[in-house]
Amino acid sequence: MNAHYDVIVVGLGGIGSAVVFQVAARGKRVLGLEQFTAAHDRGSSHGESRIIRQAYFEDPSYVPLLRRAYELWEALERDSQTSLLTLTGGLFLGALASTIVTGSRLSAEMHGLPHEVWTAQEIRRRFPVFAPPPHFVGVYEKRAGLLQPEKAILAHLNLAERHGATLHFQEGVTAWEDAPSGEIRVTTVHGSYTADKIIFTAGAWTPRLLARLGLPLRVMRVVIHWFRPRAAAAAFALDRLPVHIWQKDDGISFYSFPALGDPTRVGVKVAFHDYEWHETTADTAERAVTEAEVQAMRACLETYIPALAGDVVASKTCLYTLTPDEHFVVGLHPLMPHVVLGAGYSGHGFKFAGVMGEILADLALEGQTRHPIQLFDMQRFGIGAS
Numbered sequence: 590m591n592a593h594y595d596v597i598v599v600g601l602g603g604i605g606s607a608v609v610f611q612v613a614a615r616g617k618r619v620l621g622l623e624q625f626t627a628a629h630d631r632g633s634s635h636g637e638s639r640i641i642r643q644a645y646f647e648d649p650s651y652v653p654l655l656r657r658a659y660e661l662w663e664a665l666e667r668d669s670q671t672s673l674l675t676l677t678g679g680l681f682l683g684a685l686a687s688t689i690v691t692g693s694r695l696s697a698e699m700h701g702l703p704h705e706v707w708t709a710q711e712i713r714r715r716f717p718v719f720a721p722p723p724h725f726v727g728v729y730e731k732r733a734g735l736l737q738p739e740k741a742i743l744a745h746l747n748l749a750e751r752h753g754a755t756l757h758f759q760e761g762v763t764a765w766e767d768a769p770s771g772e773i774r775v776t777t778v779h780g781s782y783t784a785d786k787i788i789f790t791a792g793a794w795t796p797r798l799l800a801r802l803g804l805p806l807r808v809m810r811v812v813i814h815w816f817r818p819r820a821a822a823a824a825f826a827l828d829r830l831p832v833h834i835w836q837k838d839d840g841i842s843f844y845s846f847p848a849l850g851d852p853t854r855v856g857v858k859v860a861f862h863d864y865e866w867h868e869t870t871a872d873t874a875e876r877a878v879t880e881a882e883v884q885a886m887r888a889c890l891e892t893y894i895p896a897l898a899g900d901v902v903a904s905k906t907c908l909y910t911l912t913p914d915e916h917f918v919v920g921l922h923p924l925m926p927h928v929v930l931g932a933g934y935s936g937h938g939f940k941f942a943g944v945m946g947e948i949l950a951d952l953a954l955e956g957q958t959r960h961p962i963q964l965f966d967m968q969r970f971g972i973g974a975s
């Protein structure tokens with residue numbers, strides 16, 4: 590088997606599914622290769638929900654990308670006739686000087702995003718299930734909400750196929766080369782293919798596929814739980830609660846969503862963002878969740894959301910691919926202009942999937958993009974710097 594494509598995309602998870610859609614919609618011949626099934630649960634894009642927000646505490650320079658991200662999610666909902674984005678509002682809580690509060694306010698003020706800052710007392714009045722310490726404040730953003738990642742991946746893949754993309758599942762890429770003839774050669778478990786360009790969106794497998802590039806990526810195992818409220822279950826319903834992120838005084842963050850269904854039946858999703866990160870690899874990560882991990886989450890809930898500290902309905906693992914500064918790595922390979930890379934999404938990339946699809950397709954097809962991506966340049970790690 591040997592076929593030639595304009596573009597090959599390696600990895601059809603959260604980001605790659607958006608890329609194959611974008612490339613196919615531009616009329617190019619694209620092959621998408623995925624080692625597992627569509628919307629599987631072994632990478633970084635499963636678990637029913639992802640937060641989307643604009644008052645971005647990580648850095649104000651994400652805000653223009655977020656504006657475009659919202660437009661593209663709404664367009665995807667229209668084109669696929671699927672509900673993917675639910676605006677619940679978002680509340681980001683911590684001490685006045687915490688990164689989450691100062692950073693969210695900075696982005697909101699710099700970009701004129703509507704927001705409010707509430708005292709602990711005001712937060713307790715509006716959401717009696719929340720128990721912030723008296724010195725906490727909350728930045729409230731109305732346009733925040735949640736995305737449904739598995740549905741979003743399937744919507745992008747279905748539309749990509751409708752635009753003529755060829756998608757192969759359960760076909761892992763085992764080798765690739767930028768041949769002297771100027772074409773890319775890809776070998777998989779089933780065959781080989783050639784293309785003018787290749788885009789890598791391989792998530793936590795990137796360190797293996799692009800080992801020679803020497804990117805400083807670390808893969809972390811993280812755990813998500815669904816807890817059953819032990820009181821006030823109706824307060825956790827989708828139309829009652831915003832998505833919320835808390836930064837404790839020790840710097841550790843956790844976040845939770847309103848329930849996507851009856852809270853007493855499906856549970857309420859909650860997770861630490863950065864508690865006891867265990868460095869691992871995508872192929873060797875321990876998938877079982879320990880009782881100690883459940884207890885650590887419950888102890889945190891006892892303090893901040895005591896009504897939620899009931900039984901655990903389910904727990905799952907997920908993978909982050911971290912860069913040293915937790916900003917993404919997006920760009921052309923410094924030595925191989927036919928190779929494009931989107932990786933290192935550091936546990937906050939899903940909300941950008943649509944706009945990343947646009948950016949990575951731009952880079953592969955035009956060699957540049959109008960979107961601001963300077964923050965994601967791999968030269969900051971000394972890679973490709975002259």
Ligand SMILES: Cc1cc2nc3c(=O)[nH]c(=O)nc-3n(C[C@H](O)[C@H](O)[C@H](O)COP(=O)(O)OP(=O)(O)OC[C@H]3O[C@@H](n4cnc5c(N)ncnc54)[C@H](O)[C@@H]3O)c2cc1C
Nearest residue numbers: 600602603604624632633640762792794907934938939940
């Ligand atoms: C618990 C958790 C919570 C998160 N919460 C949020 C949030 O609230 N908001 C947010 O914006 N982001 C969040 N994120 C981060 C976000 O989900 C990720 O940044 C994003 O999903 C990464 O997508 P990806 O396409 O890079 O990786 P993946 O979706 O893992 O896709 C990579 C794909 O490449 C495939 N692949 C790898 N190697 C090969 C190969 N050799 N051949 C073929 N296929 C291959 C894999 O099988 C996989 O399907 C969270 C992540 C986790 C784990």
